[in-house]
Amino acid sequence: MKKAFYDTRADEDEDIDFGPSKSQKKRDSDLMQKLGGELARLPADQFAHIDLPEDIRQAIVDYQRMKSFGAMRRQMQLIGKLMRRLEASAVREAIDRATGESRAAVAAHHRAEKARDAMLEADAAVTAYVEKHADIDVQRLRQLVRAARKEREAGKPPKSARELYRMIHSFELTPIVLEAHDEDDEQEGEASDQAS
Numbered sequence: 001m002k003k004a005f006y007d008t009r010a011d012e013d014e015d016i017d018f019g020p021s022k023s024q025k026k027r028d029s030d031l032m033q034k035l036g037g038e039l040a041r042l043p044a045d046q047f048a049h050i051d052l053p054e055d056i057r058q059a060i061v062d063y064q065r066m067k068s069f070g071a072m073r074r075q076m077q078l079i080g081k082l083m084r085r086l087e088a089s090a091v092r093e094a095i096d097r098a099t100g101e102s103r104a105a106v107a108a109h110h111r112a113e114k115a116r117d118a119m120l121e122a123d124a125a126v127t128a129y130v131e132k133h134a135d136i137d138v139q140r141l142r143q144l145v146r147a148a149r150k151e152r153e154a155g156k157p158p159k160s161a162r163e164l165y166r167m168i169h170s171f172e173l174t175p176i177v178l179e180a181h182d183e184d185d186e187q188e189g190e191a192s193d194q195a196s
Contacts, residue, residue: 028088033080035091040064040079046098052178056082087180094176108173115172116165119145120152133171141167 020028039047040060052060059082063075083091096102118125119141126145130138144167147160 029080029084031088032083032086032091033076035088035095036060036079036083037076038095039091040076042095042098049098050094051175053082053086056086085180086178090176090178094178097173097176105173108169111172112165112169115168116148116161119164119168120148120161129168136167136171 036056039050039052040063042050047060056079059075059079063072063079066072066075093102093104097105100106115125115129119129126142130136130141141164144160144164148158148164150156151158151160
């Protein structure tokens with residue numbers, strides 16, 4: 001004979017959100033620690049491309065200098081703890097962008113190269129890009145295009161063309177916000193907006 005199950009919770013308890021379980025919090029913590037380990041193993045040039053909060057960046061730099069296994073283990077736990085305020089998916093995307101494994105980063109790279117090459121060929125492409133991106137520094141963009149054209153004609157190294165590419169690329173690839181959004185903060189912001 002099967003035992004009967006009696007729900008002892010009161011009806012009002014069903015509306016209460018108790019948040020993530022202890023097991024889920026542990027999984028999230030382990031994930032952030034794992035991502036912290038990936039950040040710590042990145043080469044310096046790739047690590048520099050990730051816009052981390054200063055305390056996390058410093059904790060990772062300190063970890064990279066350590067030699068003692070015990071100290072490294074404790075430091076990695078600290079990194080995982082500090083990173084809990086970041087959004088895991090955003091950190092993953094930042095790592096993928098830095099290592100070149102992000103599809104969005106590859107697509108932005110191709111768009112930036114195509115736009116740069118078009119600008120070096122015709123002024124109409126510069127004008128079209130400026131119309132599309134109103135917040136770009138037009139004067140700087142035109143200076144870089146002129147300098148890159150002169151370098152190409154003179155057979156010099158493409159220093160200005162590289163700088164032009166970086167400028168265009170910064171507009172093609174949207175920045176990543178690593179800080180996690182707190183729903184309570186958003187609701188408070190909405191409430192203050194409605195009050196004013």
